[in-house]
Amino acid sequence: MTTGTDRPTDAEATPGGSAAPGGNSSAYGESLADVYDSLYPAAGPAIDSMVGFLQKLRPAPASLLELGVGTGRLAIPLAGSGYRVHGVDASPAMLAKLHENDSTGRVTTSVGDFSALAVEERYDLVLTALNTFFMLPTQEQQISCLRGIHDALADDGVAVFETYNPQVYHRLTEATTRVGHLAPDALLLDTIQVNQSLQSVLVVHTIMSAGGLRKVPEVSRYAWPAEFDVMARLAGLRVTDRWADWDRSPVTSHSEKHVYVVERQNV
Missing domain, CATH: 3.40.50.150 (Vaccinia Virus protein VP39)
Incomplete structure (x- = not known):
């Protein structure tokens, strides 16, 4: 990770x-x-x-x-x-x-x-x-x-x-986490998993803010x-x-x- x-x-x-x-x-x-x-x-x-x-x-x-x-x-x-x-x-x-x-x-x-x-x-x-x-x-x-x-x-x-570029994700061989800033009081945590055989990427967006924690899953097929x-x-x-x-x-x-x-x- x-x-x-x-x-x-x-x-x-x-x-x-x-x-x-x-x-x-x-x-x-x-x-x-x-x-x-x-x-x-x-x-x-x-x-x-x-x-x-x-x-x-x-x-x-x-x-x-x-x-x-x-x-x-x-x-x-x-x-x-x-x-x-x-x-x-x-x-x-x-x-x-x-x-x-x-x-x-x-x-x-x-x-x-x-x-x-x-x-x-x-x-x-x-x-x-x-x-x-x-x-x-x-x-x-x-x-x-x-x-x-x-x-x-x-x-x-x-x-x-x-x-x-599919290579950006295809080369990921284990779960990867990226953190970004949405606002002064909010963070975005993306957890990424790749299934190379299916050419599939699962991203779970976790939004952490003063209002609480929210998770949004997203699947793409490259x-x-x-x-x-x-x-x-x-x-x-x-x-x-x-x-x-x-x-x-x-x-x-x-x-x-x-x-x-x-x-x-x-x-």
Whole structure:
């Protein structure tokens, strides 16, 4: 077991994003909605870099669908940059917090299971950020999500996925603990266990504050890059680029994250 005192980076802090489909993810979002903005601040260089990355792919006022939109950490700055943003999340509490944060009311939302995505509109951009894709717990659900994204994309649209580098967790051979600071009177303790054969990561978030102690479990299933490529092809998509971050830095064995750019195969 290892411990740390500094709050981890986004790629390290938690395998999952804001909320994945189904009862477990909805419970995850409901449990963390009140502290999510402390976990993932909605401003700073990382946000600016992400907006710039998407602007080069499809500039505003393109239409954008964000899956696992959470409290609007990305959606609100994107809407402020001129994108027409719709967000899907499994957690009503997360979406309620998003609308509190969205003072202009520019982001539209819906509660939904994005492993079985069904949308009426087709979008120029589909964004699945902060490891949210890996919160789909099976390969079948991940392929189903990719098929839904295929159908949601405009003919010349692109999908963007931000995931952790599987190697970050696959190399953990024993339980690992990381400690981060949420607030002057609150700590976050993450206990991480990896099942390498299942490509599965279990994180138990323990929040310790003046109000007491709260535990929130989270499971993610990581896919290696070659597997992601095959799943995308099965869904009628193809990976066109893979970067180590929003700054388009090249992927190395030490990269903490992967940013995939995916298009429909018939483009």
